[in-house]
Amino acid sequence: MNIVVSIKQxxxxxxxxxxxxxxxxxxxxxxxxxxxxxxxxxxxxAVLAKEATGGxxxxxxxxxxxxxxxxxxxxxxKGADSAVKITGDFPRGTDSHTQAKLIADxxxxxxxDIVLTGVQAADDRDGQIGPMxxxxxxxxxVGVVTGVQVKEGKAVVHKEYAGGVMAEFEVALPMVVGVQAxxxxxxxxxxxxxxxxxxxxxxxxVTGGAGPRAGSxxxxxxxxxxxxxxxxxxxxxxxxxxKIATLLAEKGLVKRG
Amino acid sequence: xxxxxxxxxxxxxxxxxxxxxLWGFFNMYRIVRRGRAASKFQNLIPxxxxxxxxxxxxxxxxxxxxxxxxxHAFIFFGFSYYLLVNLNDLLEGFLPGYSTAEVSTxxxxxxxxxxxxxxxxxxxxxxxxxxxxxxxxxxxxxxxxDVLLYPAVEKGGVKRDSLVVGGFILLHVGSRFTGQALRxxxxxxxxxxxxxxxxxxxxxxxxPPSAFTSAIHASWWIAxxxxxxxxxxxxxxxxxxxxxxxxxxxxxKQGERGHLDPAVxxxxxxxxxxxxxxxxxxxWPRLMDAYACIMCNRxxxxxPAHNSLRPLSPSALEINxxxxxxxxxxxxxxxxxxxxxxxxxxxxxxxxxCTTCFACVRVCPVGNEPMADIVDIRRRMVNDGAELDSGIxxxxxxxxxxxxxxxxxxxxxxxxxxxxxxxxxxxxxxxxEFLWFVGDYAxxxxxxxxxxxxxxxxxxxxxxxxxxxxxxxxxxGNDVRRVGEEGLFEQLAEQNIAAMSKCNFQRVITTDPHTxxxxxxxxxxxxxxxxxxxxxxxxxxxxxxxxxxxxxKLDYRVTFHDPCYLGRYNKGFNPPRALIQATGCEFVEMPRxxxxxxxxxxxxxxxxxxxxxxxERPAENRIREALAALATLNGHGGNxxxxxxxxxxxxxxxxxxVMYTDAVKTTGNEGKIEVKDVIQLIAEAMGExxxxxxxxxxxxxxx
Ligand code: SF4
Ligand code: SF4
Numbered sequence: 001m002n003i004v005v006s007i008k009q010x011x012x013x014x015x016x017x018x019x020x021x022x023x024x025x026x027x028x029x030x031x032x033x034x035x036x037x038x039x040x041x042x043x044x045x046a047v048l049a050k051e052a053t054g055g056x057x058x059x060x061x062x063x064x065x066x067x068x069x070x071x072x073x074x075x076x077x078k079g080a081d082s083a084v085k086i087t088g089d090f091p092r093g094t095d096s097h098t099q100a101k102l103i104a105d106x107x108x109x110x111x112x113d114i115v116l117t118g119v120q121a122a123d124d125r126d127g128q129i130g131p132m133x134x135x136x137x138x139x140x141x142v143g144v145v146t147g148v149q150v151k152e153g154k155a156v157v158h159k160e161y162a163g164g165v166m167a168e169f170e171v172a173l174p175m176v177v178g179v180q181a182x183x184x185x186x187x188x189x190x191x192x193x194x195x196x197x198x199x200x201x202x203x204x205x206v207t208g209g210a211g212p213r214a215g216s217x218x219x220x221x222x223x224x225x226x227x228x229x230x231x232x233x234x235x236x237x238x239x240x241x242x243k244i245a246t247l248l249a250e251k252g253l254v255k256r257g
Numbered sequence: 258x259x260x261x262x263x264x265x266x267x268x269x270x271x272x273x274x275x276x277x278x279l280w281g282f283f284n285m286y287r288i289v290r291r292g293r294a295a296s297k298f299q300n301l302i303p304x305x306x307x308x309x310x311x312x313x314x315x316x317x318x319x320x321x322x323x324x325x326x327x328x329h330a331f332i333f334f335g336f337s338y339y340l341l342v343n344l345n346d347l348l349e350g351f352l353p354g355y356s357t358a359e360v361s362t363x364x365x366x367x368x369x370x371x372x373x374x375x376x377x378x379x380x381x382x383x384x385x386x387x388x389x390x391x392x393x394x395x396x397x398x399x400x401x402x403d404v405l406l407y408p409a410v411e412k413g414g415v416k417r418d419s420l421v422v423g424g425f426i427l428l429h430v431g432s433r434f435t436g437q438a439l440r441x442x443x444x445x446x447x448x449x450x451x452x453x454x455x456x457x458x459x460x461x462x463x464x465p466p467s468a469f470t471s472a473i474h475a476s477w478w479i480a481x482x483x484x485x486x487x488x489x490x491x492x493x494x495x496x497x498x499x500x501x502x503x504x505x506x507x508x509x510k511q512g513e514r515g516h517l518d519p520a521v522x523x524x525x526x527x528x529x530x531x532x533x534x535x536x537x538x539x540x541w542p543r544l545m546d547a548y549a550c551i552m553c554n555r556x557x558x559x560x561p562a563h564n565s566l567r568p569l570s571p572s573a574l575e576i577n578x579x580x581x582x583x584x585x586x587x588x589x590x591x592x593x594x595x596x597x598x599x600x601x602x603x604x605x606x607x608x609x610x611c612t613t614c615f616a617c618v619r620v621c622p623v624g625n626e627p628m629a630d631i632v633d634i635r636r637r638m639v640n641d642g643a644e645l646d647s648g649i650x651x652x653x654x655x656x657x658x659x660x661x662x663x664x665x666x667x668x669x670x671x672x673x674x675x676x677x678x679x680x681x682x683x684x685x686x687x688x689x690e691f692l693w694f695v696g697d698y699a700x701x702x703x704x705x706x707x708x709x710x711x712x713x714x715x716x717x718x719x720x721x722x723x724x725x726x727x728x729x730x731x732x733x734g735n736d737v738r739r740v741g742e743e744g745l746f747e748q749l750a751e752q753n754i755a756a757m758s759k760c761n762f763q764r765v766i767t768t769d770p771h772t773x774x775x776x777x778x779x780x781x782x783x784x785x786x787x788x789x790x791x792x793x794x795x796x797x798x799x800x801x802x803x804x805x806x807x808x809x810k811l812d813y814r815v816t817f818h819d820p821c822y823l824g825r826y827n828k829g830f831n832p833p834r835a836l837i838q839a840t841g842c843e844f845v846e847m848p849r850x851x852x853x854x855x856x857x858x859x860x861x862x863x864x865x866x867x868x869x870x871x872x873e874r875p876a877e878n879r880i881r882e883a884l885a886a887l888a889t890l891n892g893h894g895g896n897x898x899x900x901x902x903x904x905x906x907x908x909x910x911x912x913x914x915v916m917y918t919d920a921v922k923t924t925g926n927e928g929k930i931e932v933k934d935v936i937q938l939i940a941e942a943m944g945e946x947x948x949x950x951x952x953x954x955x956x957x958x959x960x
Contacts (some may be wrong), residue, residue: 012658015666032666034658078642187642188650191657192531192744 001055004112007039010123028092038118044182047079060084077189088208098211104136119178130178143178281492287590292541294522308507318622328382335379358440361450373451376434403568405604407577436476443469502623505549509624515778515826520743532636536595546625547578556617561856561875562610569607571617571627577602613861635741648867660731663701667728673706682724688761691723696769698911729756733772740862754785765789770823797832808944810841819854820910840942876920
């Protein structure tokens with residue numbers, strides 16, 4: 001079983017997001033990049049599938065940050081067998097069309113039985129990478145998947161619909177799966193193992209060509225503008241109660257005695 | 258003297274039972290040798306002298322349970338003296354005409370007196386112990402409901418062993434004592450130097466004269482023959498502590514308490530997995546622990562996890578290890594593997610309940626370190642990718658990604674300082690005397706930041722030349738190491754040391770006792786050798802030198818909680834107390850203070866756990882203890898009378914502020930007692946002397 005996982009890095013959302021000077025996107029250079037959380041689930045599901053049926057897991061991503069190695073080492077520490085990074089002039093925040101094309105080109109020659117990827121990523125929220133890889137490769141795609149079982153030439157995937165309805169698909173391999181959640185929480189990769197791997201493991205490098213570019217551009221990116229504002233009142237319960245009473249009286253809702 | 262056949266039988270018995278015993282000790286040695294290498298023991302002779310004195314004076318036993326320990330001391334002194342007594346008995350058995358029962362003069366006189374009195378001491382002591390276990394059924398000898406027990410332990414192995422040992426001592430000493438009385442009764446004399454035996458001899462005079470010889474012989478056999486028969490049992494009994502415990506004390510942990518041994522012994526082959534999965538993965542002194550353990554449960558008494566009804570018992574861990582070894586004695590000695598420790602010694606849930614408070618290690622009378630096993634088991638679980646508590650896992654991931662347990666961007670680390678009306682020096686750019694290592698909680702937790710600012714203001718007002726690392730600081734890794742993530746700890750230590758090495762400063766101060774511990778005790782191994790102190794020590798010094806002037810006398814009644822990593826680990830007992838006293842507050846100690854302080858329950862990664870188990874949490878227990886202590890002070894009725902001054906629970910650890918503020922709420926004691934950091938008392942007492950301000954907060958005061 002030849003399992004491939006496509007990953008990408010996105011800005012760390014616990015960080016305060018900054019908008020660039022043009023107001024057309026994030027100020028990528030000011031942000032810290034981490035692995036897309038859904039991709040972490042894709043890696044876990046891939047390793048679980050390998051543990052269940054045997055085979056190899058290859059993790060691949062476009063290096064848009066110069067720091068993809070860290071994520072690849074972590075994946076290797078979690079049980080992936082090999083790692084590939086696509087290099088080239090791909091800046092942070094490279095659009096999903098480009099990334100999907102680069103990955104599809106890189107993995108075509110690997111003849112994967114199944115490709116797993118996060119169903120979406122918080123940076124562009126378009127959930128396109130999986131379907132586009134499938135389109136480029138000409139294989140079926142199922143998204144929002146919460147569990148994959150592979151059996152001779154077929155995969156049984158569980159998909160979650162809104163309202164708590166589940167569906168089970170049987171799909172002929174090869175296929176692409178957009179993972180919503182692995183059927184077990186992603187495992188922890190001990191740092192000593194990651195560091196060990198960083199010293200010894202080899203990451204294959206593939207030079208990526210030009211991507212198709214996204215068909216759309218972001219015209220304006222901005223933080224939500226608040227319509228009003230909240231005022232916090234501090235003080236003892238009596239004081240606050242008094243302020244409330246005054247306010248209500250001011251607005252003419254009650255009369256102050 | 259014994260008859261020839263008796264002497265022959267005795268010699269044969271010594272040969273047979275003695276050989277079995279030697280074989281047993283040899284296997285015990287092989288068992289202990291199966292453990293991994295331990296860190297080097299240095300100064301063996303001074304250590305041996307220290308252990309000898311400790312055993313001789315029973316000081317490690319006197320760390321808790323004073324009354325029972327006194328009875329133990331009776332038994333200990335009696336038994337030690339009995340080495341001499343038994344030698345004398347052997348001579349009586351083998352030398353024709355040699356008898357000392359009636360001698361009251363010369364050197365033998367006082368020796369007889371000691372033997373007589375100590376025999377009664379031993380008998381009394383053993384009776385007390387047996388009564389306490391079997392009649393009074395002391396609850397402390399029991400385990401919590403869900404504690405994992407090895408089947409032999411579950412079936413009451415410890416009880417049976419205690420009964421055998423107690424019975425042996427009663428028979429051995431009782432019989433020897435009776436033998437003395439018989440000898441006196443036979444000749445109808447009394448020996449003033451054997452007052453108790455003489456008293457018994459009156460009663461024994463009633464025996465028919467023909468019975469004396471055989472009765473004396475019987476008493477000899479029950480006293481001395483019994484030892485020989487008992488010797489092989491000794492190996493599998495907890496009584497072997499009389500040999501293992503002194504050895505263990507001699508080999509007790511050296512160096513700082515807060516320095517954990519590395520996850521793999523130095524010089525080990527590179528593929529050796531870190532930490533411990535099975536018995537043979539433990540360092541050999543940890544196998545010795547199982548033999549030294551006297552199964553007293555003193556460690557359990559002080560364990561915060563046990564007291565909040567969690568399934569952790571440090572004593573059960575040692576006892577399980579021992580009973581497994583008893584049942585697999587030659588097999589393990591010969592190289593067989595043990596099952597995973599988490600299957601027979603300690604449950605995974607218990608492994609994750611430990612706060613690494615060190616109380617069990619501190620209190621153990623025989624120098625055992627159950628906590629070291631627990632950390633090693635965690636290390637292996639983390640290494641093997643075992644399923645971790647979700648809170649712990651996500652915190653480790655956050656620390657790995659962002660360098661702090663809050664998962665915040667590094668550049669937010671010093672945000673707390675932005676509202677001060679002065680700029681704290683940036684250690685990466687300027688030289689300074691004190692580098693202040695602020696720590697995660699003090700930096701990021703909204704409930705603690707105001708306290709952190711107060712520390713800065715006090716230092717500034719006192720003219721201390723200090724600075725911080727700003728975004729250059731990372732989690733110190735103290736608790737990361739204690740949840741078993743050795744690699745992440747090393748990475749953090751290296752990163753912090755690299756950042757600090759580029760700065761120009763003389764000493765380090767910390768607000769968080771956990772960071773204090775890592776920097777002071779563990780960073781030196783990684784090349785970070787600085788003089789690191791807790792800020793309470795610096796402040797106490799500044800007050801002494803008059804650099805901080807306390808303008809106001811405070812009128813609170815306060816108690817102080819020693820944080821584990823400041824107090825028990827790093828002996829920082831006095832500075833916080835000196836600070837409190839300097840403010841003029843009325844100070845009350847809680848019953849559990851200093852060395853015996855009770856953990857708040859946050860350490861060892863517990864504060865990161867995703868779930869709060871049911872039951873009284875350690876911090877809640879502590880708040881109740883504080884209220885009781887504060888209420889029993891003179892001039893203040895304990896029965897709900899309104900206190901004449903506000904009560905404070907004073908802490909010196911940012912995590913404590915969080916833990917106890919919460920516990921005051923959950924115990925429904927809001928308004929009755931308030932949690933404050935020492936620094937807040939100092940700031941209040943400084944009054945006008947505190948020159949700096951927190952500008953933004955002042956602006957924020959509603960108009
Ligand atoms: S480990 Fe120490 S304190 Fe605990 S039961 Fe054994 S001897 Fe007692
Ligand atoms: S270190 Fe503290 S919490 Fe852990 S076992 Fe010992 S006493 Fe219990």
